[in-house]
Amino acid sequence: xxxxxxxxxxxxxxxxxxxxxxxxxxxxxxxxxxxxxxxxxxxxxxxxxxxxxxxxxxxxxxxxxxxxxxxxxxxxxxxxxxxxxxxxxxxxxxxxxxxxxxxxxxxxxxxxxxxxxxxxxxxxxxxxxxxxxxxxxxxxxxxxxxxxxxxxxxxxxxxxxxxxxxxxxxxxxxxxxxxxxxxxxx
Amino acid sequence: xxxxxxxxxxxxxxxxxxxxxxxxxxxxxxxxxxxxxxxxxxxxxxxxxxxxxxxxxxxxxxxxxxxxxxxxxxxxxxxxxxxxxxxxxxxxxxxxxxxxxxxxxxxxxxxxxxxxxxxxxxxxxxxxxxxxxxxxxxxxxxxxxxxxxxxxxxxxxxxxxxxxxxxxxxxxxxxxxxxxxxxxxx
DNA sequence: AAATATAAAAAACAAACTGTTCATTACAAA
DNA sequence: TTTGTAATGAACAGTTTGTTTTTTATATTT
Numbered sequence: 159x160x161x162x163x164x165x166x167x168x169x170x171x172x173x174x175x176x177x178x179x180x181x182x183x184x185x186x187x188x189x190x191x192x193x194x195x196x197x198x199x200x201x202x203x204x205x206x207x208x209x210x211x212x213x214x215x216x217x218x219x220x221x222x223x224x225x226x227x228x229x230x231x232x233x234x235x236x237x238x239x240x241x242x243x244x245x246x247x248x249x250x251x252x253x254x255x256x257x258x259x260x261x262x263x264x265x266x267x268x269x270x271x272x273x274x275x276x277x278x279x280x281x282x283x284x285x286x287x288x289x290x291x292x293x294x295x296x297x298x299x300x301x302x303x304x305x306x307x308x309x310x311x312x313x314x315x316x317x318x319x320x321x322x323x324x325x326x327x328x329x330x331x332x333x334x335x336x337x338x339x340x341x342x343x344x
Numbered sequence: 345x346x347x348x349x350x351x352x353x354x355x356x357x358x359x360x361x362x363x364x365x366x367x368x369x370x371x372x373x374x375x376x377x378x379x380x381x382x383x384x385x386x387x388x389x390x391x392x393x394x395x396x397x398x399x400x401x402x403x404x405x406x407x408x409x410x411x412x413x414x415x416x417x418x419x420x421x422x423x424x425x426x427x428x429x430x431x432x433x434x435x436x437x438x439x440x441x442x443x444x445x446x447x448x449x450x451x452x453x454x455x456x457x458x459x460x461x462x463x464x465x466x467x468x469x470x471x472x473x474x475x476x477x478x479x480x481x482x483x484x485x486x487x488x489x490x491x492x493x494x495x496x497x498x499x500x501x502x503x504x505x506x507x508x509x510x511x512x513x514x515x516x517x518x519x520x521x522x523x524x525x526x527x528x529x530x
Numbered sequence: 531a532a533a534t535a536t537a538a539a540a541a542a543c544a545a546a547c548t549g550t551t552c553a554t555t556a557c558a559a560a
Numbered sequence: 561t562t563t564g565t566a567a568t569g570a571a572c573a574g575t576t577t578g579t580t581t582t583t584t585a586t587a588t589t590t
Contacts, residue, residue: 162537184370187576198539272458304521307505308498315497335490342528348566373547384568
């Protein structure tokens, strides 16, 4: 890819992230983005057809990154299948989030966060789904779909709660709480 | 209140709800609202200072209604404290949602639903909080806050899942699933 | 190094939306 | 009936959006 393109893309992403930590997505204008990124109006539209497309591209970037590194880290054993394993996939995820690469926490907590959340949920869902497949016992009184949704949904809600609480709890303790409400139902 | 005011308010709300079931909040313009409601531009701004204020007013309307009727219906016994009670507060809520008064389901499922969801969560939170107070046993290994958030959060996620699934499951069965994942941790 | 291709820029544009003002008309309540 | 208040229509300046066109700057290829 042309070095010039990379430069402008990077500038636009950076400006966009900075703006997102200031104000909600819907209040951000293309004008502000190109002002802050210091690129021409034409240039912006050559890269992204709209503000929404930019948001989507950003989401794909960030979440594919965080989830690739997470699911690669603990692939072999299932969801909380072994108590002796100290760090679950979830703990890894929380630790990753706490590091706050690329301001991902700011994005998840901003007021127009629905799009981020849907990406978060989607990625979590497939993660939980694949983890549950390795689980031996299965409940036959609850649909698998419901269970998957419950687990990933609860996790999302927990993260939001965590953020609202300014990350006061440690990832490890949070993971322990999460185990306490998830393990009994498996 | 002046009959004229009631009339325009009603027209605006109605137009707004109709538009929300067509497209997301951010794509709706004031222009469209006043066109559909057939009121003057000046009139709209005399009632609501912005599109956002209208949304807020609508949320307050709808949720205060649904939650007042719900929490009034089952005030005396706690959250799933008695297995012999067939219909929990949650079952009531689900049934209420299924009736879909004022298109509340459309609002919860539209793509810009963050504001609706925050109202939903908020109301649920205080409901769960008050229900847990009547619960005798308490876990001392998990903070009460976490538990409340987990329960109401899971419920919200379940409803979203339900909506995505086009309300295929009955409220009663959904309530059973929810019991199965919540009761074990109480 | 020169030639070619491609990205960025600046300016200008119509179209749409916003939020406000003001004068006029219609309606409700006393 | 009179008086107050709500609704209306038109016009407005200011933004924002997405596009076009021309020119300039920078990579890539030979």
